[in-house]
Amino acid sequence: MAELLGGPSSLALLGALLGVILGSFLNVVAHRLPRQLDRESRAWARDLLALDPETGDGTYNLAWPPSHCPRCKQPLRWFHNLPLVSWLALRGQSACCRQPIALRYPLLEGAMGLMTAFLFLRFGLTVEALALVLLTGTLLALAAIDGEWQLLPDTLTLPLLWLGLLGAVLGWTPALHTSDAIIGAAAGYLSLWSLYWGHRLLTKREGMGYGDFKLLSAGGAWLGWQALPQVALLAAASGLAYALTARLRGRLDPGQAMPFGPFLAAAIWLTAVFGVR
Numbered sequence: 001m002a003e004l005l006g007g008p009s010s011l012a013l014l015g016a017l018l019g020v021i022l023g024s025f026l027n028v029v030a031h032r033l034p035r036q037l038d039r040e041s042r043a044w045a046r047d048l049l050a051l052d053p054e055t056g057d058g059t060y061n062l063a064w065p066p067s068h069c070p071r072c073k074q075p076l077r078w079f080h081n082l083p084l085v086s087w088l089a090l091r092g093q094s095a096c097c098r099q100p101i102a103l104r105y106p107l108l109e110g111a112m113g114l115m116t117a118f119l120f121l122r123f124g125l126t127v128e129a130l131a132l133v134l135l136t137g138t139l140l141a142l143a144a145i146d147g148e149w150q151l152l153p154d155t156l157t158l159p160l161l162w163l164g165l166l167g168a169v170l171g172w173t174p175a176l177h178t179s180d181a182i183i184g185a186a187a188g189y190l191s192l193w194s195l196y197w198g199h200r201l202l203t204k205r206e207g208m209g210y211g212d213f214k215l216l217s218a219g220g221a222w223l224g225w226q227a228l229p230q231v232a233l234l235a236a237a238s239g240l241a242y243a244l245t246a247r248l249r250g251r252l253d254p255g256q257a258m259p260f261g262p263f264l265a266a267a268i269w270l271t272a273v274f275g276v277r
Ligand SMILES: [Zn+2]
Pocket: 069, 070, 071, 072, 073, 074, 094, 096, 097, 098
């Protein structure tokens, strides 16, 4: 077994295979979780009428109903539901109603495949690599959901935070001390919290959401407080560069809100993999 999995190319292949399968699950999370939360919050508001047909009727969660076409609701056949392969074979169109398949499906699967292969190559088949696969998947799902809905669900950010702290206690990342992870979690939350309130008191506008504080808090738990300046700088710089480009191309109006989660997620991932430079 060790010999079979020992070579770098078989490690990369194993990572890519695991990654696209996980990526396929991330798509389920990215598609269903925001709709499920929306449905629950509407039920909370006792506004059970006039619901989106996708979210309105019956049980709806990550496991139910089985995979179906989001447009015509036909169940997917297993060979139309293979990660990446089916999208390529179908040339980006659904088999049932010939509508374009959202680009998020192949993108998440491809990204998770490449990143998992990279993690296995860099860290080997270790506990650290598997922990980073968990971090990578959660960050990708968060980035996809925030990019589409401007929402970083607590159901993803909080478990990520607790897992980071638990990982520090259990020694998933050899170099991370538990005290650094705890201080990192607190400092990550408080730094953006104070920035938010400072900005809000000065401009009477909201610059960020609470989800961003929780995500940076999770980043601090996974990376230790020492990594927070680099994470904040990378996220702010890439977010600003994106905003400027989007403004120049006329895709972002002045004052229009822009999700910050994808940039935070990318900064956390890069720092987790390449360390503090
Ligand atoms: Zn269809």
